[in-house]
Structures are given as C-alpha cells and as structure tokens.
Amino acid sequence: SQTIHQWPATLVQPVGSPLSLECTVEGTSNPNLYWYRQAAGRGLQLLFYSVGIGQISSEVPQNLSASRPQDRQFILSSKKLLLSDSGFYLCAWSVLGGEQYFGPGTRLTVT
C-alpha cells in the first residue's frame, strides 16, 4: 500500500533562517506531488505541484521554493523565513485521474 511521510512534524525557526521540509512517498511510481499551506483558521493554499522529476509549477509568488530530486521525493525550501511563513504544511500525492492523499503535515512556527 502507499504511504506518505513528512518530516519534521514540528519546527520552530527564527525569522531569517533557512527552511527545508521533506516529503517522501512509498508504494507508487511517478506520482503527482503537491505542497500546500494552511494558515491558522484558513483553508488550503496550493504552493507547488510537480508532475515529474525536476518539473515544478509554482502557484503563489513568495520566498519559498520546491524541488523534486527523485521520483518520490519532494522538498520545500526557503533561504530566509518570514513571520508570514508560519503555518501547517501539507504534502500530498495523486495519480492520473485519481484523488489526493495527504501526509501528516509539518507545523512551522517562525519566531
């Protein structure tokens, strides 16, 4: 069966520090991969999605970036965090014509 992992589960970082969140998927090949952010009390905001290795589509201009170095690995990064980057970050995957499956999420607090 398929499994999606995210780490770390929680993270507290100072403003201006770098960020790296990792997401890996097991049990499927060539998935579509997604990064979402939930700000407190808000819905899901799509940040990036990827249909293949090295293929990244950005949905919202910001100081975040994403990379997909391997088929089932998706990384969210920032060189310098802002207070507004705080939130709950969710990774998800899907296959052609199907539903999305979500990881457990990373709670990021920027102080």
Added chain:
Amino acid sequence: AQSVTQLDSQVPVFEEAPVELRCNYSSSVSVYLFWYVQYPNQGLQLLLKYLSGSTLVKGINGFEAEFNKSQTSFHLRKPSVHISDTAEYFCAVSGGPYNFNKFYFGSGTKLNVKP
C-alpha cells in the same frame, strides 16, 4: 480555473441529529469531486469521491454525498452524527481526466457535534 464554495464556515449540531455540509463548484465541465476530513493537527483524510457513475456516493464513517450536475453541487450528508465527527471538512474538485494535475479546495466547514 475552478472555484469551490463552502457556504457554511461552521455548523453546530447535536449528537444523533442529521447534518448536511454544502459545497458548490464553479464549472459545469467534467470534474471529479471529493470530500476530505481533517482532525486537529493532522493531514486530510479522504471521505468519499465522485469520479463517474451513480450520483449518490457513499463513503467512510457513514457519510454520503450527492452529485448534482445542474446545480453544480456536491453536498455531504450524514443521517446521525457522533461526537467523533467533530472535525473540519473540505470539499475539493479536480479537472477530471483532462486536467488532473490541480485540485481546488473550498475554505472548509467546521462541524461541531454537541452532546
């Protein structure tokens, strides 16, 4: 682009009462429809999906939803709720078989089941 509207941000309901969470989407072209549930500090879990076929879809935990193409709606229902159903519920739409890359989510409805 699609848009998804969940008109009710919060729905309070007593235990064992029926509930309906409303969802409307913008486009009448072929789409896939989903409902997800999110418990605090967790990821989203798929409740049910409509890809094709019968317009009445049954999901986990006793939930069901009805696809209404003419009204572009996909309302979620449960005939008798439990305390454990307290969570946030998200409606989502994808572009169907020709635009499967992107999913559009509603802003969520918080269901609060009271004893």
